[in-house]
Amino acid sequence: MRTLLLITTSLFLTLGLNAKEISSNSTVGQYAKPGAAIDMKYTSQKVDANEASDVNITLTSTIPKGTISVEMDLDKELIALGGFEKTFNFQVTSRNEAFTINLQVKSQHIGLYYIRLLSKVDQGYGVKTRAFAIPIYVGEEKDIKKHRSNMQMKALSNGENISLSKAVETISIIKEK
Amino acid sequence: MLRKLYKSLGLTLLLLLLSACSLLSPFKEGDGTKIIGTITYDRVPPKVGYIGSAQLDYASTYQESAKNIVVKALDSDGQVLTETTTNNRGEYTLYVPKNTDVKIRAYARMLKKDVWDLVVVDNTNLKSMYVIEGNLHNSGTDTNKRDLHATSGWDGYAYSGTRSAAPFAILDSINTIMQKMLSANPDIVFPQLTVNWSVDNVSVGGDPTLGQIGTSSYTADNGEMWILGDANSDTDEYDDHIIIHEWSHFFEDKFSRSDSIGGMHSSGDALDIRVAFGEGFANAMSAIATDNPLYFDTSGYNQSSGWSMNIESDPAQNPGWFSEASVQRILYDLYDANNEGLDQLSMGFTPLYDVMVHQERNSKAFTSIFSFISALKSQNSGDANAIDQVVRSEQISPIHDAYGSQRSNQANGVFTTPVYRTLQVGKALVQCNKNAYGVYNKLGNRTFMTVHINKSGVYTFSAQPYGASYGDPDIVLYETKYPYEIKGMSPLEGQNSDSFAMELDKGNYMLEAYDNSFGNSCYSISVRQGYDASTVGKMSKATNNRKPTLNNTRRPERRPISK
Numbered sequence: 001m002r003t004l005l006l007i008t009t010s011l012f013l014t015l016g017l018n019a020k021e022i023s024s025n026s027t028v029g030q031y032a033k034p035g036a037a038i039d040m041k042y043t044s045q046k047v048d049a050n051e052a053s054d055v056n057i058t059l060t061s062t063i064p065k066g067t068i069s070v071e072m073d074l075d076k077e078l079i080a081l082g083g084f085e086k087t088f089n090f091q092v093t094s095r096n097e098a099f100t101i102n103l104q105v106k107s108q109h110i111g112l113y114y115i116r117l118l119s120k121v122d123q124g125y126g127v128k129t130r131a132f133a134i135p136i137y138v139g140e141e142k143d144i145k146k147h148r149s150n151m152q153m154k155a156l157s158n159g160e161n162i163s164l165s166k167a168v169e170t171i172s173i174i175k176e177k
Numbered sequence: 178m179l180r181k182l183y184k185s186l187g188l189t190l191l192l193l194l195l196s197a198c199s200l201l202s203p204f205k206e207g208d209g210t211k212i213i214g215t216i217t218y219d220r221v222p223p224k225v226g227y228i229g230s231a232q233l234d235y236a237s238t239y240q241e242s243a244k245n246i247v248v249k250a251l252d253s254d255g256q257v258l259t260e261t262t263t264n265n266r267g268e269y270t271l272y273v274p275k276n277t278d279v280k281i282r283a284y285a286r287m288l289k290k291d292v293w294d295l296v297v298v299d300n301t302n303l304k305s306m307y308v309i310e311g312n313l314h315n316s317g318t319d320t321n322k323r324d325l326h327a328t329s330g331w332d333g334y335a336y337s338g339t340r341s342a343a344p345f346a347i348l349d350s351i352n353t354i355m356q357k358m359l360s361a362n363p364d365i366v367f368p369q370l371t372v373n374w375s376v377d378n379v380s381v382g383g384d385p386t387l388g389q390i391g392t393s394s395y396t397a398d399n400g401e402m403w404i405l406g407d408a409n410s411d412t413d414e415y416d417d418h419i420i421i422h423e424w425s426h427f428f429e430d431k432f433s434r435s436d437s438i439g440g441m442h443s444s445g446d447a448l449d450i451r452v453a454f455g456e457g458f459a460n461a462m463s464a465i466a467t468d469n470p471l472y473f474d475t476s477g478y479n480q481s482s483g484w485s486m487n488i489e490s491d492p493a494q495n496p497g498w499f500s501e502a503s504v505q506r507i508l509y510d511l512y513d514a515n516n517e518g519l520d521q522l523s524m525g526f527t528p529l530y531d532v533m534v535h536q537e538r539n540s541k542a543f544t545s546i547f548s549f550i551s552a553l554k555s556q557n558s559g560d561a562n563a564i565d566q567v568v569r570s571e572q573i574s575p576i577h578d579a580y581g582s583q584r585s586n587q588a589n590g591v592f593t594t595p596v597y598r599t600l601q602v603g604k605a606l607v608q609c610n611k612n613a614y615g616v617y618n619k620l621g622n623r624t625f626m627t628v629h630i631n632k633s634g635v636y637t638f639s640a641q642p643y644g645a646s647y648g649d650p651d652i653v654l655y656e657t658k659y660p661y662e663i664k665g666m667s668p669l670e671g672q673n674s675d676s677f678a679m680e681l682d683k684g685n686y687m688l689e690a691y692d693n694s695f696g697n698s699c700y701s702i703s704v705r706q707g708y709d710a711s712t713v714g715k716m717s718k719a720t721n722n723r724k725p726t727l728n729n730t731r732r733p734e735r736r737p738i739s740k
Contacts, residue, residue: 025382029440029617031394033419034460034501035474035484037443037615062446062615071477073409095615112387114379116410118477120484121443125494126229128443128484131411131476133379135389145387161305163298165341167283167325169311174213174320 020045036128075113110139218345219329231473231483242267247284282310285344297344300373307344343414350420354466361530395426418463425459440618444502447620450545457504464488503571519570547581605703616695637709639676648694
């Protein structure tokens with residue numbers, strides 16, 4: 001009995017350790033700038049380098065009928081596994097119909113990468129678009145933030161924090177007459 | 178010895194004092210070398226197609242002046258010698274010490290004492306303020322002309338350089354709308370505003386320090402704007418109508434009032450009246466401020482796959498009092514000088530501004546086309562008939578009050594009028610929610626009820642299932658005075674009935690009821706004086722103690738939550 005308990009416990013522990021943390025979000029009920037009436041929700045697994053992340057994307061629209069076309073793009077550091085479709089066309093037959101896109105991606109390098117969608121809706125009143133991004137976290141959060149660190153910020157002695165860029169400067173001297 | 182030491186110390190102190198004074202006192206004309214110049218940035222205009230497309234037209238990029246921004250002169254140690262702001266042509270004048278190494282720095286900050294103060298910062302870089310600067314050059318004795326220019330970073334094919342023009346483009350768009358506001362009220366004082374922009378700002382919500390800002394927006398809880406900058410997906414720094422749209426939500430928040438609950442929306446949608454007015458108002462403001470009804474939003478690869486709409490003349494799609502497109506057409510027609518069809522009125526901006534900052538702010542009903550138009554008519558009674566005509570062009574019968582009484586347009590039979598019902602103490606009414614036009618913020622998702630409390634005391638509000646279709650009802654009570662705060666809210670999640678009790682003063686209140694599962698469902702809504710024992714088990718201990726039970730996790734957002 002004790003052996004069985006130990007085996008079961010270690011199995012659960014192993015499963016628990018291997019369970020991948022999920023990143024998820026939804027635009028439903030969130031503020032949106034004007035554009036195509038499309039909501040998006042997603043789940044993506046947080047993974048290590050060279051490990052596949054399952055990504056599930058669901059799009060819904062309030063249009064009663066028409067077409068939703070989607071162009072998908074990956075950050076160049078992301079590799080799609082099992083083929084990659086760049087475009088999707090969904091025929092809408094009723095309001096709030098859900099359309100799903102499932103894919104697997106991986107990266108060889110630690111970092112935060114994105115799958116980007118540009119969705120378009122045309123109901124005969126002109127095209128409207130809406131962009132979405134789905135984050136793929138590769139590696140531990142602290143490593144990702146360190147990896148992304150691109151601090152150009154300068155803390156000045158007068159308390160100002162600035163992000164500095166060189167200007168194109170044109171100089172001339174005006175001689176007094 | 179001591180005397181010598183005192184003398185020496187005194188001299189040192191005097192020198193230090195003189196040195197400090199010279200730093201604190203900027204040079205004036207005649208004291209030093211004059212530096213003049215102009216600050217400019219690359220403005221990338223849109224190319225808008227006849228079929229509603231829009232893209233950034235990099236080939237037509239031009240130099241635009243950076244107006245009203247902070248400019249400083251710094252020495253070789255990086256110490257600020259003097260500072261000023263540019264004028265409306267981007268020009269500045271500074272006086273610096275003669276024959277001194279000096280560089281000029283321009284800040285993404287518009288500053289005018291007691292009028293405005295807004296900055297553009299990098300939310301992915303410790304909120305650091307964007308600046309551009311020139312090199313150290315000796316000031317000499319003759320006047321220097323030092324022009325600084327911020328570039329777009331576009332190399333003809335892609336963004337390969339630093340996009341230093343973007344923060345200045347954002348400020349310039351905001352300057353446009355602020356000038357329009359000043360034309361209506363020269364004494365207006367704008368609250369400080371921080372605008373967050375980064376090339377890493379992407380279209381997903383999450384951690385804003387990583388750029389996950391969701392969308393371009395204004396968030397009321399921290400009073401900041403967030404602008405997308407994700408190249409080849411969605412950038413908004415040159416989309417002036419987007420910038421002005423979001424700033425208009427800042428205006429609503431700080432000067433007027435918006436009861437909008439946010440959520441996805443589009444011009445063809447039948448929306449919650451609060452959302453329709455808020456979004457339609459912001460769209461109209463983008464056209465009014467720029468005097469250009471062509472609204473555009475560029476996106477996609479090379480910012481070449483965006484869309485546009487004509488605020489004034491696009492064909493109406495499902496028009497009515499629930500349509501943001503109808504709201505924007507009405508407001509723009511009331512404003513503009515171009516009269517056509519039923520639009521025979523050109524009021525200009527001031528009457529619209531006045532209603533927004535006074536009557537709309539203090540409306541006893543929710544903010545909507547009804548509250549706005551009824552106030553506009555009462556404030557401009559001579560134009561009432563002409564206003565009715567403009568409103569009628571959007572299939573909206575004349576508006577007589579802030580509650581939208583006497584509606585004839587029922588959104589293709591989907592919505593059952595009246596817009597507001599009256600809930601009497603001791604009685605119940607049946608309300609049915611519908612999701613025919615979508616969920617969360619669409620027409621029919623929520624029911625509004627006015628409640629009059631004759632006598633101060635404890636009152637119990639409840640929602641009970643009615644008929645066979647029911648979901649998860651929520652009821653929310655508002656105070657009907659500015660800022661229209663939520664007074665109480667039912668606490669339960671996932672239950673088919675809900676209630677709350679609380680002490681209320683005599684007066685008028687507004688009740689909102691909705692199905693949180695957004696199904697097609699019906700409920701019996703009631704209010705009774707006193708604590709209602711029939712709802713025991715549906716209320717928390719706190720309610721028994723006559724305190725309102727609030728569940729903020731389910732609270733409808735008046736504006737988006739912070740990131």
